[in-house]
Amino acid sequence: MDHEPSYKKRKVITIGVVSELTGLTERQIRYYEQRKLIFPERPERGNRKYSFSDVERLIEIANKREEGVRTHEIRQEIMKKNKEEEERKIKKQMLRGQINARFGIQND
Amino acid sequence: MDHEPSYKKRKVITIGVVSELTGLTERQIRYYEQRKLIFPERPERGNRKYSFSDVERLIEIANKREEGVRTHEIRQEIMKKNKEEEERKIKKQMLRGQINARFGIQND
DNA sequence: CGTGTAAGGAATTCTGACACG
DNA sequence: CGTGTAAGGAATTCTGACACG
Numbered sequence: 547m548d549h550e551p552s553y554k555k556r557k558v559i560t561i562g563v564v565s566e567l568t569g570l571t572e573r574q575i576r577y578y579e580q581r582k583l584i585f586p587e588r589p590e591r592g593n594r595k596y597s598f599s600d601v602e603r604l605i606e607i608a609n610k611r612e613e614g615v616r617t618h619e620i621r622q623e624i625m626k627k628n629k630e631e632e633e634r635k636i637k638k639q640m641l642r643g644q645i646n647a648r649f650g651i652q653n654d
Numbered sequence: 655m656d657h658e659p660s661y662k663k664r665k666v667i668t669i670g671v672v673s674e675l676t677g678l679t680e681r682q683i684r685y686y687e688q689r690k691l692i693f694p695e696r697p698e699r700g701n702r703k704y705s706f707s708d709v710e711r712l713i714e715i716a717n718k719r720e721e722g723v724r725t726h727e728i729r730q731e732i733m734k735k736n737k738e739e740e741e742r743k744i745k746k747q748m749l750r751g752q753i754n755a756r757f758g759i760q761n762d
Numbered sequence: 763c764g765t766g767t768a769a770g771g772a773a774t775t776c777t778g779a780c781a782c783g
Numbered sequence: 784c785g786t787g788t789a790a791g792g793a794a795t796t797c798t799g800a801c802a803c804g
Contacts (some may be wrong), residue, residue, distance in 0.1 A: 561775070616784075679765080679766085681767090701773080701796055702797090
């Protein structure tokens with residue numbers, strides 16, 4: 547049923563590597579977290595861990611920032627995208643539910 | 655033409671995380687490198703970096719070791735697999751070459 | 763052979779703060 | 784607001800070695 551947790555989403559990359567991958571300074575990366583643009587894994591008393599997905603988001607953020615977009619606005623765009631994503635998923639589930647209701651459960 | 659460098663092959667994971675992911679100690683992981691079972695990225699004066707692919711290989715190694723297989727034999731198995739893999743790729747390329755030779759290059 | 767451990771040092775990461783604009 | 788930097792400490796990683804079996 548589930549897709550495997552997938553390489554893209556696993557939070558395994560340390561901030562130094564993320565910095566290399568994105569071209570952002572660690573300072574910037576931590577700041578974007580503080581502004582709630584990015585959500586690394588934060589084990590108690592442990593170092594931040596990022597996923598490839600996070601890296602891609604950071605690259606998008608970097609591009610937006612170059613265009614002069616404020617972190618505040620970037621956050622709103624991200625929230626909007628997430629919301630749309632959520633809605634798409636829910637619709638998909640509902641459709642599946644309909645189908646199951648009519649054809650899925652066959653007790654003969 | 656190329657597949658993207660792909661999340662699976664990018665060497666971005668530090669040894670501590672690999673240890674968590676595989677259940678192996680750092681000592682073991684370094685030792686398997688010494689025995690040439692695994693090849694992390696080793697930047698000059700930098701820390702080892704592993705890929706998800708490496709993590710999977712380490713898990714296989716761990717399983718073999720539990721069965722009592724020696725590192726020496728595991729290396730041979732790995733080399734054999736790699737060789738087969740290589741041959742498959744070459745055959746594929748040759749086939750492609752044949753096809754191109756007959757149908758691919760059309761100068762009218 | 764495969765792995766544990768203590769040792770000492772180097773590089774990494776963390777937080778909170780001051781700075782500039 | 785967004786980012787740089789120096790500061791001090793904590794956690795991570797590295798290597799070479801001794802140990803056991």
